[in-house]
Amino acid sequence: MKDLLKQWMKQKIIRRIAIGLGMTSLFFSIYSFSQPSQEVETKQINSIRTSTTYTLEARVKPNVLYPEGTTLHPKKAFTTALADQLLIHMTIKVDSNRPVKVKGSFNPELVIHADDLWTKSFKLKSGREFSQTCQDCQVEETMEVKVSELIQYLNHIEDSLQIHPSNYVFHIKPQLTGSIDDKGKTFSLQDGDGLHFNRQQTVLSLADKEKLQISETYPIKNVIQQTNNLDLCLLQIPVTPARIIFSLLTILLVTVVIFTSENRKQEDVPEYAWIDYKYRKLLTPVKMQVNLEACTELELESFASLMFISEEKESPIFRYENKHEVLYFVPDEPFVYYYITGKR
Structure with a gap:
């Protein structure tokens, strides 16, 4: 599971880099098409x-x-x-x-x-x-x-x-x-x-x-008539090749972003792994099995709802796991609010 999460993290970093480079490449692509490919000098x-x-x-x-x-x-x-x-x-x-x-x-x-x-x-x-x-x-x-x-x-x-x-x-x-x-x-x-x-x-x-x-x-x-160049810091590229290079680079980077999108890779990672990674600073792990029968149990439909309760009650979110599932709960006597997600 850790390997899947690391792989997703790696893809997320790649995706962010691709988005940044793609925006830059798109800018230079548009800029290159706005410039004449040749300069005409009349003397x-x-x-x-x-x-x-x-x-x-x-x-x-x-x-x-x-x-x-x-x-x-x-x-x-x-x-x-x-x-x-x-x-x-x-x-x-x-x-x-x-x-x-x-x-x-x-x-x-x-x-x-x-x-x-x-x-x-x-x-x-x-x-x-x-x-x-x-x-x-x-x-x-x-x-x-x-x-x-x-x-x-x-x-x-x-x-x-x-x-x-x-x-x-x-x-x-x-x-x-x-x-x-x-x-x-x-x-x-x-x-x-x-x-x-x-x-x-x-x-x-x-x-x-x-x-x-x-x-x-x-x-x-x-x-x-002479070829017009794009000045990129210390690098000069003729306008026509620049149009081709930046257009192809933009298409390539957009493709990378699409194939490393979060929605596609999230299917391979269990929900608890996402929760543990994203809200790791808000979770308090416990090792003992929790008896929820002593309180009135209120099961929530999503972890987001549990987050809302935690903020409202100013109470930490506890995390307990066994072989089959992971339990996230917020005690507030005589109630206990919890959310359960299974392992895969």
Whole structure:
């Protein structure tokens, strides 16, 4: 019987340890599932800044105002009565924190829109290609429009066809096809679709929303994915293995608790052994056989009831056993309260 009780005690200790470890394992299991398995770190490794600038230059033929001729730099408009040639300087700048490759081509053309009546395209110059590898790159292109010849051409069409549009739009298109290459990452060069000029009588003016400068910034970022670790004191465990380990450990410890539960093992231990172990400090053993016939006997249904009587009467609980049974009693003349449990 003592061996059974020791075995139960051992299992009880194991059960308590398993419960403690199980709660800890459950906590770390839940915590591991709340953490991302990977950490994503984004680091900017380069920044590419591009700007496209248009500069206007009107060359004036000799006249009353400028006897020797001159060069004007209009911002928005100029008169064709003075200027017989329009130069559009296009400058593309690329600034980078490290060398990049800039390449592309120009195929400038002039497109004339005569209201909704007709449209005509002219090639301004032969196309050309460019290629540079640098940190501070600059690409330039100049497009020339011979204003006097253009006006003569339009007057000829009007006289020939007897068509007199109320407005002309001159669309100067660089037709830039270019890219910036930074170690395999490619970005397009922007030309803003060129410039639009409105012609009314002898005045050429830029369209209202036209911009002479456009700019773009392209940040180059490096995304690094690395395994996230759980810090357990001095030990670091990757999150994914930690999830598996703590989940399996929790299941194992719950299984241990179930199979060492008190209700399952208590069936193998007689009731008196439980009582003797649990209330050993409250019991007073007696060796002589007790004659209960001298008092009024009150048999109780449970040891708990006897405990209640003992506390109420402030009397000790006596214990007597023979070969077949164990007697627990509380004398209180003329009564004696007792509880009997058999041996197995």
